[in-house]
Amino acid sequence: MNLPNYFLADLPPEATLSPTMIAEACQTLKRNRERYLMNRSTDGMVKVLSNVAESWLEPDYSFRKYALELGPAQTGFPHATLMRGLDDFFKQLTRENFHALLIQEFGDAKRLDALTATPADQKQNRLAIVNAPEFQVHIAAGNIPNPTLSSIVFGLLTRSAQFVKCASGASFLPRLFAHSIYEADPKLGACMEIAEWRGGNVELEKTLFAEADCVTATGDDETLAVIRAQLPVKTRFLGHGHRVSFGYVAGEVLYGSRAKKIVVAAADDVVAWNQLGCLSPHVIYVQLGGEIAPEHFAQMLADELDKREASEPRGELPAEHAAVIASRRGIYEVRAAHSPGTTQHWCSKDSTAWTVIYEADSRFQISCLNRFIYVKGVADLTAALQGADDIRGKVSTIGIASPEEKSNEIATQLARWGATRICLLGQMQNPPLTWRHDGRPSLGDLVAWTDLEM
């Protein structure tokens, strides 16, 4: 498959970007938006987006085939991991889900198109419409593509012109997605730009930021602070800093076949995107007192990860990354030898493909990822949250397995603690389209409202 030269990211690697090229690209995007995008209807946009997503789920779709064929080399994710990740993402982009998202964010699915009133608005004798920024810039971090693809989808839905700046070596999937939109609707494709450069190129970024009405960025806190400092005051900034996630399994559900299902769900979360996203668990807290002890849970998870390695192998890692896993295993091997009651470890044989560490110590532990998971025994949820105190306020997702009647109570406790997303274990890397990223409205933060008071 030969991709046409639609985007800056399509240029050969030796091409150097200049501030002039960036400035011109921004002007073209804004012009094209005015011509082709701003007067499109929400229904029309939903149709295009859901159709493209449906195509991505078809085995013979050329972009999908291309993504799965070249993706492993381009992204480092093995075929099966990539396929599952992309499928989970595109399955979310249905008409129903878009409708639910629009209602959630705006109260009325037509808010982007015309002045409308919900029943509550009517009581207030008020109509309202929302306007999206003319031009959005997305600064995308490298590891997994979902946040970038979501940003593109939200930008299109709200009819902004968009410039997506990918981290060095990370433009492959965003670029393919943009091409797939271009193919479905060239006029929409002409309102997007995808480019790639190593972050910190002040000249290019200065030019880009000067044009932006709204900048979204993902990355570590330092990167976000640097970007924010470069933006004019009038520019809206939506930064999503680095977050970590964990799981919690209540003792009551740890019996027989249910325990097996929970172990499979935990493995799903560890395997998804090779654990590299902010939504992937570092630790799974397992409550003591169930039929299955935390150590046993860890052992079962190790068995499951071993099985997964056969069907969905993690893939090769650069020596430096593997060295981190090997070194950390070495430390736990020593601890396990000296205090087997409080530390145990399970490792894939002759590879670093997966690792399970059981620790009685409940203190949250940052994993070195790539399928390296901690299982920690705790008396209850309160003990787990005490253990996780170091990361309080920096948590993205908590995946839970608990009796249904208790999930409300657990979620309330987690919410008060500061969690923003609680989901079923097994779904941690698969947030719905309506997910409020870091507890913030996904469309609501992009737009401005205009009220008409009657």
Add this chain to the structure above:
Amino acid sequence: MNNDLSSFAARLRELIASRQSAIGDPQFSELALELFALQFKHNSAYRIICEARGRTPQTVEHWTQIPAVPAAAFKELELTSVAPDERMAEFRSSGTTGQKPSRHYHSAESLALYEASLWNWFKQNCGVRSEECGVVVLTPSPEKAPNSSLVHMFEIVRQKLGGAETAFVGSLADDGAWTLNFAATIAALGHHPQSAIRNPQLLLGTAFSFVHLLDHLAERDLRLKLPAGSRVMETGGYKNRSRTMPKAELHALITERLGIVRENIICEYGMSELSSQAYALASDEWRVASKDGAAHHSSLITHRFSFPHWTRVQIVSPETGREVSEGESGLIRVFDLANVFSVAAIQTEDVGVRRDAGFELVGRAQMSEPRGCSLMTA
């Protein structure tokens, strides 16, 4: 004191000091197995690790099968057979803030062996002749840094070369960080015209202390022209103590600002958990043809580190734990016979490329240590 280990240490000291022949592979294996049996017997923390791995003196047949312990295990366990009342020195790793340091205990006799080991390999690599050479050490003195194996090593070198006690021009900041007394450094380097005798100087220091010095000289646009034959030995990482720079840049600046030619710059690789060090000359360059075999493509390999003959190094695959092939990268594992009273087989967290019997240093495995995430300290 343990007689078995003491007699082993005494024999090894003789072998190290002997100029006749290096320890060949068969003899090394014999010594390593003998030492393994002794450490298994006398070092209970180590024995527990070996037993968990199913390796005992009865099952191990070759030195390569001797269980290596992670250097990081020295942070958590007393991996020593030096009894508490015999401990004369405790060398600690210079870990990052909030981390427990490694502790490597030494008695009088283990220090004697350590000193024999360091001096014999140092003098073979540093190419300096005693008495005729001044010594300047860019670290705090042994009194100020009693737990630094590096400072202890520099002190031994200073004594052996007859350097003045004032050779140490570093000091400690309030937070314990190492700093340089620039005036003393420049004076010690003989920058004053009245210093008539212009003997070659030997400068010893960490990479970050050299950066501090070079930055200071650059700010004042100073260039020192050290006497011909002067040498630099630099070691270690930056540990956030200064800006980092690639070795080639550091060495170029040393040449520019201190007038020391590249051939006289020596790099050291060592750690508190070992009793021997590896050295590489800045000029120790290898040209290897690139994989595509194109005639005009060759890459320059600098800094091939070599340990002394009483030590063996393996570069092991992090995936399989087995030794990698020539030119491949992996984790550096060192078998140091001079570690008689602790553990001879040390698994480092450093990544290297196997080059013949030595290695090229790539760097440290980042974030390998638990609790090492920036989120935790923010």
